[in-house]
Amino acid sequence: MKDLEGMIFTSTSGQKYLLTEKVDKQGSQGVVYEESTGKFIIKLYKKGNDYQNRNTLNKLEWLIKQSYPDQFIKPLDIFTEPYIGYAMEKVVDHVSLNKLLxxxxxxxxxxxxxxxxxxxxxxxxxxxxxxxxxxxxxxSNRAYCDISGNNILVNKDPSVASICMIDIDNIYIPGGDSGNILGTSRYMAPEIVNKQMPPDIFTDAYSLAVILFELLRCGHPYVGDMVEDGTIEQQEQAYRGFYPYVDEEDSPNVSTQMLPAEVVFTTKLAELFYKTFVKGKENRMARTTAREFALACLEASNKVMKCSNPDCVHWHFASPDKNRKYFCPWCDEENPRPVFLQFKDRYYVEEEKTKKKVLKEERSVESFVLREEKNAVTNNYISNLYVKRDKFSKPVDRYFLVNKAKDGKFYLVNDKNSHLYLMKAGTEKMIPITRDLGPIEICYKDKVFFDDIDIDVSEEPNAEIDGKYRGLVFRYGVFL
Structure with a gap:
């Protein structure tokens, strides 16, 4: 494709775009340009035969009409002459995810x-x-096809957690024309490499798992010590899954060069990666889904604490050793025990003889760390609140707040006026907590309920408890 700098392209909507400098080198599909206003990016495709050109245009016309998850940067305008292509919003202050891989x-x-x-x-x-x-x-049964660090952007500011997905012209619906988009070799599923299957959500699940593994461990799941210093051919074979998973039991392909699993994985994350890279290498149906990974990453992000050593202050999991002491894996300094909010469920049923509500059992759900800042809480987890945001990072849909004050104490704030009840340690009295009460100090073993437990079980059963009984489940958090 010839140099198009300085040319004016007119879209099908009539909007004119003056092309300036290239964004990157010419790729296999075409080339990407900046435009004069600085608000858009222009992607233009190489010319093909009539069928290929018509197929590309049909795909773009379809894409521009679709709805997408909110972090996807969609096509805004289409070009048909002199090259087929599209305009999309220019994402500023973001860099390739590769910077973190x-x-x-x-x-x-x-x-x-x-x-x-x-x-x-x-x-x-x-x-x-x-x-x-x-x-x-x-x-929506759509596959992205080319999940890689090049197509995911993150904010340059390490204190902001925002992402954008670009190049969504790769998106594919099973049964359609893939447009020969297979993916990036490092992230391609075995059945794509071997041309056994077209791309779909299962091949996406594999690629996503590799990206998340690299994001946390800074290494490839199949590139262990026996491959790391090998030939290019060996590395390509590793990408295709010809070598054992680095964390597989008795694996000869362990890695001493990437970050250890115990430092950056929870038990849940380790299990999900094992499912994909051992059981799911050949069995597509066994792979961890994107939603499973999302929830596991969110849970894990709520289990970290900041090192108290002023020369370190790095984030690490709040995992005690056998002596119940907390050490930072980055500096080996001992840290004070953090304060936890442990979620639990109480299961109540109706007693057959008296028809009264009785507590059948209580189960621990998750235990999360309260941090030295605002903690936004739902009835499932504590969400990270990044103080600095950009337009791609949205506020947390919280249920209530737990804030740590300068006096070192934690306070409950029901700023959303949610249904919230406090049971002070050693009592059974349910105190309604409303917005008007303002901050309420929370102490060790205090409990915060999301519903009033004084509800008639016979009238409002909301769960089947063990296949025999129906009753009520009350989620609450206890401060430990």
């Missing part, structure tokens, strides 16, 4: 992972946002 050579791993790119907490939260965007796309 490939360690910088001019600094230590700790400096790059924690200071330059935001650390474990940000990576887990970004993982949640990335996986959830693909989960929403997959629910």
């Amino acid at each position: 490939v360690p910088a050579k001019n600094m230590t791993m700790s400096e790059w992972y924690n200071e330059e790119t935001g650390g474990l907490r940000r990576r887990l939260f970004l993982g949640y946002k990335i996986a959830m965007q693909f989960a929403l796309l997959h629910e």
